[in-house]
Amino acid sequence: MNRIAPLFIAHGAPTLAIELDHAMNKFLGNKLSKQYKGQDAPKAVVVFTAHWEDSIANNGVAITFHDANTVYDTIYDFYGFPDEMYTIKYPAKGAPQVAQRIEQLLNQNNIKSRREYKRGLDHGTWVVLQTLFPGAKIPVVQCSVDPRSSIETHYNIGKALAPLANEQVLVIGSGSTVHNLGRVNWGKKTPDAWAVEFDDWLVDRISKWNTEELFAYERFAPNARAAVPRSEHYVPLFVAMGMTHEEKTSKVIERFYDLGSLSYLSFSF
Template sequence: MAQPALFVAHGSPTLAMEDNEYTQFLNRLGREGLKRPQAIVLFSAHWDAPVQCINADEVHETSHDFYGFPEDLYKISYPAAGDPKLGAKIGSLFTANNLPYTTVSGRGLDHGAWVILRALFPAADIPVVELSVDSKRSPSEQYAIGKMLAKLRDENVLIIGSGGLVHNLRLLDRQATEPLPWAVLFDEWIAQTLGSWDLRTLFQFDKKAPHAREAVPSYAPEHFAPLLYAMGAADHDRKADKLYQSYEFGSLSLNCWRFGGQ
């Protein structure tokens, strides 16, 4: 059976230090909810580039690409291996589809990648190839790039998009004890649209979804983009299942979607 593609919200970097309902869910998913993958391909919101990039490291350093957090967070390491051969295969798939790309060495895994991978697969014993997103591309183009990699799922490669569907740091409410209604309405609209795999509507989310401007602010569209890349990788299945949903700080959406596969 093919691996699914996943969209996983990575939340705050402090997720790496937390033991809560969401981290426990991710740990169970990696341990019991997925067939152990041979390798992982991950599109990260924290690698936004105009030309498609492929991380070619043989062993990944852990990039602490944030500031102002507890000191212990900067001591966490996730020393996963890379997979240059898989990276080269991804490059050939991009070339076959006329997508220019470049390989990058020495970058390491950014926190959009290692924070969730550490929760899913804490042993860091599965090779990882990280890929960039391009938030300036249209949703249909982002989806098409994910679709280029669909056949890898049949080779036991797990494809993940890591970002955040409602991710507006300027509207966080650190005193909130319940999710803010506008954030819930946006996530519910996304869920309905994904459930019917209505791409025409989804690709116009910025015009049709309630509270789209609040949920996907103009200064951070890269956090929504990984959803489209992950969905594209499951185009021939066109089946979406929401596995988890919660919120932090009123509107920071923590959710996990599975596309196709198991």
């Protein structure tokens, strides 16, 4: 099997699930999904989602250990949206052997982990997967992130999981590079300059694999505090990036903005 490149996917607002003409849905469903057909389909998808936070220092990376015959619950971790949002189901099943492999790789690299048997799929996972893999036929493992831990910590998690890319497993970091709901401009059709400037810096530093500045982005990046008020949407990017530590290759696969500053910058590594 060919290596399956890890991805960072910007999942945007939950309403992406019902906005079928949205540019991100068109990208996921009409372009990206075509890469995973037939023999190129992954045997499982692993998602590090911005919407599952757990302490790495205290508990380790949380990993869903759902049975291969058990359907995940669909979590509606949002409120105030149209009623149809709360009727969507993504009935994926677990991939316990892949979950065990994640656990093994993390433990081999002295990174703590814990098993989670009950948690369903949050919208950082199912909003992306329902378009990328409709029908929920590919099993899923969901993993937590920790905004209290460093960028380097998440990068090292990715380094530990690098073998998965050669084991027919697709790893996705689901979040957003610029995610400040207090700064969105409702109805605005053009991007805010400050958000573009931050993403420009990020694309440049990733292309140069400048981990020194990336790990200390708060000090080096323009508009860092505005772009990343909390890092839960930002850190999934570095899990995916860390998986390519040896090759140091990256590619921007999508980039545009909603509401002025909500970034859909996405990468393949």
